[in-house]
Amino acid sequence: MRIRVAKPDDAPGVVALRTIVYPYQVRGVESTRKMLAEPPPEEGWTAFVAEVDTQVVGWVSAECTGSTSTPDFGDISLLHVHPEHRRRGIGSALLTAATDHLAPLGVRRLRAFAQPDALPFARRHGYEPSRELRFSALDLNPAPALPDPPPGVRLLPITELAPRRLYAADVAAALDEPSDVPVDSISYESWLYDVWDNLGLDKEASTAVEVDGEVAAFSLVKRDGDRMWSDYTGSLPAYRGRGLARLAKTVALHRAAANGVRVAYTSNDESNGPMLAINTRLGYRPVAAEWSCLADLT
Template identity: 70%
Template sequence: MRIRTARPDDAPAVVALRALVHPYLVRGVESTRRMIAQPPPGEDWTAYVAEVDDTVVGWASAYRNDRTSQADVGEVSTLHVHPEHRGRGAGTALLTAALGHLRDVGARRVRTWALPESLPFARRHGFTPSRELRYSALDLRPAPPMPQPPPGVRLLPLTDVDPRRMHLANLAASDEPEDVPGDSISYENWRYEVWDNLGLDRAASTAAEIGDEIVAFSLVKRDGDRMWSDYTGTVPAYRGRGLARLVKTAALHRAAAGGVRVAYTSNDEANAPMLAVNVRLGYRPVGSSWSCLRELA
């Protein structure tokens, strides 16, 4: 086994590994290839793979989180190791490389995500589980009917929305419960990670407009006939009116009309309003993971 820095041509193997370990996560080959070849600006992003006989059996990425108001936070993405190669040191070697990179770029606090069965591994490496995340799936056969917006509300596909207006709405709505809030992402980074993401389906992604303000939205990232509800949010002043359910239902309807057959999403277990929306839409739980934190000496 060897650990090396990821290369763009690793993307197909990384996506195949992700589909095996986390089948509910949706990120396609070209989107993964772009992230490796052209990392997000200003984040000191890097990734590592574990290889056995020239076959990728593990993956981890690490970066400085500059999307949050919290200082000196580093992230290690969900660490993937092929089930047949666990217990042989690949996970430890990948995590060691990722933490070393974060030390080099000045991170002092680190968040990662761990499957329930991986919590003992996380604890052994100094991480403390903090919050549970629920993954859910929805079969879009049949698709939900297109909802009728209430008076004064317009439903728009993102193809009809200016990205700077969406960025402002995204910032205003980014107060959901989590250990590291994404409350200060710059327009440049938001544009890279959201608007210009190769997986973003702008025709399915939906925003609700009242007057000249974007007040709610639901983003769809797609890979073939699978989609990920990347973020559904409502600007605080407009909550309690059913707008999150409205835009998410519209986005699911449009995605299904475009050929999507199954939708995945995730929610913090403390986010009762959004969990209730998903239950009403028919989502069923398919997995979970834990946000885990540690200090970095």
């Protein structure tokens, strides 16, 4: 076994591994390849793989978190090991590689995510559970019933929006998103990379809701084949309580289903009651749980 920096040609193996461990996480080979070839603009982003006999059996990525004003905060994301290669020290080696990468960059507080059966591993390495996330799935055969938009409401694919308009709406909607740290420092360059220029973004299915010429709500779809990820559904504070986020998500699901998507996945913080209620009404069912876990880097 060896730990090394991930490279673009690892993309097929990385996606195959993720499909086994996290079948509810949707990211295709080409978008993964691009991420490895052209890393995100956040300072210090990197990824490591664990390799056994040329097979990718483990993955982790690490970055200084650029979406928050909280100083010295870093994320260790999607640390996972193939089930047949666990309990051999691979997970610990990947975590050490990620931590050693972030320490010289000034990170002092770390967040990682763990499935419930991995919480003992997290605690052994100094991480304490913080927030629970629910992952849910929706069979799109058939898609949820499509309501008529209220008077004065316009539905449009995001192809009809200038990117900066959607960026401004995304930033405003995310300010009170439940999280361990505030999501209040998303740069336009980072947003372009992660959202608008992401090869998986389905801009025809992703839907915005306009009210009086203003973007009031939106629902973004990232796709890999016949699977999709509801990347983010939000509404601006001034327009909440009017059903616009649910309307945007319902339309996005319909458009995705009409173009061949068969199952939709999403995740929500367990404290996000309004979004969980929307997903329940749409027919989503829980399929997995994860915990965010926090640790000090000393």
